[in-house]
Amino acid sequence: MNAQAHLPARNTKVMNRFDLTSRLIARLKNDEAVIGGIGNTNFDLWAAGHRPQNFYMLGSMGLALPIALGVALAQPKRRVFALEGDGSLLMQLGALSTIATLSPNNLTMIVMDNGIYQITGAQPTPAASTADLVGIALASGIANSAWAADEEDFERLVEQSLSAAAPTLIGVRIDEKPGTGTTRRDPVQIRERFMHGLGVREPL
Amino acid sequence: MAEAGQSWHGIVLETLKRNEIRLVPYVPDRVLTALIKNLHADPFFTTFATAREEEAVGIVSGAWMAGMKGCVLMQTSGFATLANVLASLAVPYQIPLIMFVSERGTLGEFNYGQALVCRTMRPVLDSLSMEHHTITRLDELEFIADRSIKQAVTTQAPVALILSPLLTGGKVFDK
Numbered sequence: 264m265n266a267q268a269h270l271p272a273r274n275t276k277v278m279n280r281f282d283l284t285s286r287l288i289a290r291l292k293n294d295e296a297v298i299g300g301i302g303n304t305n306f307d308l309w310a311a312g313h314r315p316q317n318f319y320m321l322g323s324m325g326l327a328l329p330i331a332l333g334v335a336l337a338q339p340k341r342r343v344f345a346l347e348g349d350g351s352l353l354m355q356l357g358a359l360s361t362i363a364t365l366s367p368n369n370l371t372m373i374v375m376d377n378g379i380y381q382i383t384g385a386q387p388t389p390a391a392s393t394a395d396l397v398g399i400a401l402a403s404g405i406a407n408s409a410w411a412a413d414e415e416d417f418e419r420l421v422e423q424s425l426s427a428a429a430p431t432l433i434g435v436r437i438d439e440k441p442g443t444g445t446t447r448r449d450p451v452q453i454r455e456r457f458m459h460g461l462g463v464r465e466p467l
Numbered sequence: 468m469a470e471a472g473q474s475w476h477g478i479v480l481e482t483l484k485r486n487e488i489r490l491v492p493y494v495p496d497r498v499l500t501a502l503i504k505n506l507h508a509d510p511f512f513t514t515f516a517t518a519r520e521e522e523a524v525g526i527v528s529g530a531w532m533a534g535m536k537g538c539v540l541m542q543t544s545g546f547a548t549l550a551n552v553l554a555s556l557a558v559p560y561q562i563p564l565i566m567f568v569s570e571r572g573t574l575g576e577f578n579y580g581q582a583l584v585c586r587t588m589r590p591v592l593d594s595l596s597m598e599h600h601t602i603t604r605l606d607e608l609e610f611i612a613d614r615s616i617k618q619a620v621t622t623q624a625p626v627a628l629i630l631s632p633l634l635t636g637g638k639v640f641d642k
Contacts, residue, residue, distance in 0.1 A: 322555020357518020
């Protein structure tokens with residue numbers, strides 16, 4: 264069953280996760296932190312080209328936004344991006360309210376919405392044909408929340424978020440393709456490299 | 468050492484401050500009320516409520532990797548929601564997650580569900596070989612908390628500090 268067939272008509276193009284992630288990474292010039300959510304989201308982040316400021320989750324589904332919030336609070340001068348899937352966000356919707364309340368202006372959240380749990384067999388999420396995740400973000404208090412109409416609009420929204428006075432959430436509708444690469448599953452190295460990338464400590 | 472007449476929550480607050488623990492997200496508990504109020508009143512701390520305990524664990528994990536130390540406050544039933552994030556984030560990534568758990572479910576519990584969920588806490592901690600201490604005495608609080616925080620940071624391993632009703636008075640049946 265194609266979950267997307269049940270979605271209400273929207274003027275948003277169905278894009279591709281790897282393409283959008285690659286476009287984002289290509290724009291980063293200031294050692295911005297990027298937190299990749301569980302599964303395909305961080306697989307595509309890995310495939311877009313490893314950088315020490317990337318953090319890859321190997322579990323703890325739903326925590327990309329909270330981890331990114333922690334980084335944003337600790338380093339208010341660094342731009343922090345969180346890449347999260349729709350199923351993952353649904354697991355931790357309360358995080359949107361927390362972020363709206365604290366309102367760090369250096370946080371940009373990108374929600375990749377294909378309406379399915381792609382990695383577990385493409386089952387539709389409970390929100391697939393009903394809930395609007397950008398609408399939920401707006402109602403949670405994140406005023407800078409919008410669907411990207413297409414790739415150019417996505418890049419424009421990313422650029423806009425860099426100088427926003429409050430956190431930004433960008434919803435992107437994506438296709439059902441799986442992730443392009445596979446993150447090397449070495450949590451200690453991932454964490455250590457990330458800390459080097461953020462300037463918290465030096466390599467041994 | 469602890470001064471005469473100092474409250475348990477005063478000692479916890481001072482110990483956090485001395486160890487540069489500035490970020491304190493929490494899911495509230497009646498017993499923690501005074502501590503939470505005083506954390507909010509002190510500009511040294513960034514403290515706020517989260518919707519769920521694992522969200523708070525994600526926040527302090529991200530903050531620590533970015534150079535800011537934190538801890539999470541919760542009650543026993545909240546700890547019971549954490550097995551997945553402990554096993555998939557805090558332990559394997561070697562993150563010094565510091566947790567203060569206000570213990571319910573024992574020594575006069577009036578809600579059977581709380582009594583049951585309390586029994587899951589130490590087996591979960593033990594099954595992950597996580598450091599944990601149950602603090603029962605005011606005169607031992609500063610030593611245990613201060614040493615445990617330092618050990619967590621230097622060994623990059625999580626720790627749970629369980630605040631017993633013997634220390635805090637706990638929550639009693641009032642209506």
